[in-house]
Amino acid sequence: MNITRRDVLIASAGFAAAPLFSPPGLAAPLPREADIVVIGAGAAGIAAARRIIAVGRRVIVVEAANEIGGRCLTDTTTFDVPIDRGARWLHNPDANPLVKLARALALEMVVAPVGQKIRIGRRNARPGETEEFLAALVRANRAIEDASRGKGDIACASALPKDLGDWAATAEFVLGASATGKDLRDLSVIDKVRGGDRGAVIACRLGLGTMIARLADQVPLALSTPASRIAWSNRDVAVETAAGRIAARAAIVTVSTNVLASGAIKFAPELPKRQLDAAARLGLGSFDHIFLQLAGNPLGLARDDAIVEQSSSTKTAMLLANIGGSSVCSIDVGGAFGRDLSSQGDKAMIAFAVEWLIKLFGSEVGASVKKSAATHWNAAPFALGAMSAASPGGQPSRAVLAEPVGAVFFAGEA
Numbered sequence: 453m454n455i456t457r458r459d460v461l462i463a464s465a466g467f468a469a470a471p472l473f474s475p476p477g478l479a480a481p482l483p484r485e486a487d488i489v490v491i492g493a494g495a496a497g498i499a500a501a502r503r504i505i506a507v508g509r510r511v512i513v514v515e516a517a518n519e520i521g522g523r524c525l526t527d528t529t530t531f532d533v534p535i536d537r538g539a540r541w542l543h544n545p546d547a548n549p550l551v552k553l554a555r556a557l558a559l560e561m562v563v564a565p566v567g568q569k570i571r572i573g574r575r576n577a578r579p580g581e582t583e584e585f586l587a588a589l590v591r592a593n594r595a596i597e598d599a600s601r602g603k604g605d606i607a608c609a610s611a612l613p614k615d616l617g618d619w620a621a622t623a624e625f626v627l628g629a630s631a632t633g634k635d636l637r638d639l640s641v642i643d644k645v646r647g648g649d650r651g652a653v654i655a656c657r658l659g660l661g662t663m664i665a666r667l668a669d670q671v672p673l674a675l676s677t678p679a680s681r682i683a684w685s686n687r688d689v690a691v692e693t694a695a696g697r698i699a700a701r702a703a704i705v706t707v708s709t710n711v712l713a714s715g716a717i718k719f720a721p722e723l724p725k726r727q728l729d730a731a732a733r734l735g736l737g738s739f740d741h742i743f744l745q746l747a748g749n750p751l752g753l754a755r756d757d758a759i760v761e762q763s764s765s766t767k768t769a770m771l772l773a774n775i776g777g778s779s780v781c782s783i784d785v786g787g788a789f790g791r792d793l794s795s796q797g798d799k800a801m802i803a804f805a806v807e808w809l810i811k812l813f814g815s816e817v818g819a820s821v822k823k824s825a826a827t828h829w830n831a832a833p834f835a836l837g838a839m840s841a842a843s844p845g846g847q848p849s850r851a852v853l854a855e856p857v858g859a860v861f862f863a864g865e866a
């Protein structure tokens with residue numbers, strides 16, 4: 453890259469110091485050069501940009517959507533409280549760097565009650581039944597752990613003990629679709645185990661999307677600017693967008709594995725098959741929220757109570773009640789069932805959620821619904837799914853995706 457042109461750029465735009473927010477629809481003066489172009493303004497892209505800024509390099513983040521956050525997206529308008537349409541929980545608060553950053557921003561964090569409560573039909577599980585369920589979960593987890601030390605990276609489903617009895621489907625839902633967006637038959641044992649314990653969780657009262665947007669305060673970025681093509685070599689890259697072309701020493705690509713595998717961004721030369729296969733093996737599971745605002749707390753539950761039912765199949769859901777102390781509840785569906793339901797649209801999703809709650813809490817729930825909304829992450833064009841988890845045999849793909857391809861680096865959840 454030409455040093456003189458770089459100097460001109462810095463002098464003319466005050467580039468590194470001034471955030472380049474481009475309101476949707478407004479043609480922003482996209483820089484023609486940077487040290488590094490980051491593709492995507494989700495958690496990973498913003499984290500990368502902050503680090504690049506911290507070491508005094510010039511970065512520009514190009515984001516396809518008209519807002520910051522990617523799959524961390526807070527909806528502040530539908531209900532009278534902020535609602536996370538994507539990720540809500542930060543896991544392992546003691547070790548999670550985002551928790552420290554949130555505190556530095558003086559954002560209020562809310563610790564969630566640990567674990568789920570169990571519903572069996574219209575009643576709560578008795579203590580003995582809850583213990584049975586927890587024992588089934590522990591046995592299932594142990595069997596998956598044992599299998600992860602075996603020869604092959606098999607599916608979690610084939611590692612499950614066969615005698616989990618009445619709790620088999622619930623354990624399968626809690627460990628699979630509800631935790632990763634994938635059913636256990638579609639999930640690698642090694643990936644599941646390396647994913648670690650996600651027991652303790654904490655949320656940001658204003659929403660995780662709000663928090664990621666705040667962390668982007670000083671980051672130069674261009675919204676509504678999808679990268680369409682990346683020409684790369686071992687020395688540099690050129691990132692093409694409808695607003696212009698940016699030459700840089702490197703690109704950090706943080707789009708989801710499904711977006712990467714979809715070919716929405718063209719690479720020249722084409723990406724090696726090794727990377728594309730890795731993205732496909734780390735494809736996104738399906739996970740969606742169905743939000744219901746219920747007047748008068750007809751469920752009789754406390755703030756952030758998480759409920760699962762004893763179910764005979766994985767066609768079930770997880771309830772997060774009274775989110776952050778509000779009257780909004782989220783009924784979360786995932787895996788193959790959630791994918792099918794979500795493809796049927798809002799009406800089918802909301803009907804399922806209401807019927808499911810009526811089955812567990814009684815018919816008065818139906819009349820208490822004041823407002824509803826649902827997410828459709830599989831259809832969201834810049835995500836194409838919810839969260840990445842390796843398919844059986846796919847765990848080594850994470851290391852493959854971490855390899856640079858010339859001056860292109862992949863980053864993000866996968």
Ligand SMILES: Cc1cc2nc3c(=O)[nH]c(=O)nc-3n(C[C@H](O)[C@H](O)[C@H](O)COP(=O)(O)OP(=O)(O)OC[C@H]3O[C@@H](n4cnc5c(N)ncnc54)[C@H](O)[C@@H]3O)c2cc1C
Nearest residue numbers: 492494495496516522523538539540541678679834864865
């Ligand atoms: C419903 C749901 C619930 C979840 N719950 C949790 C949870 O509680 N806890 C948790 O830890 N995780 C959760 N997750 C997963 C979590 O949201 C993701 O792991 C995380 O947000 C991924 O961040 P990322 O930056 O890697 O990717 P993304 O957030 O997908 O960011 C990539 C960015 O790239 C942009 N982009 C795409 N194409 C282009 C292009 N061509 N040019 C420019 N930009 C482009 C996208 O718009 C996006 O902003 C959940 C996800 C969903 C969907």
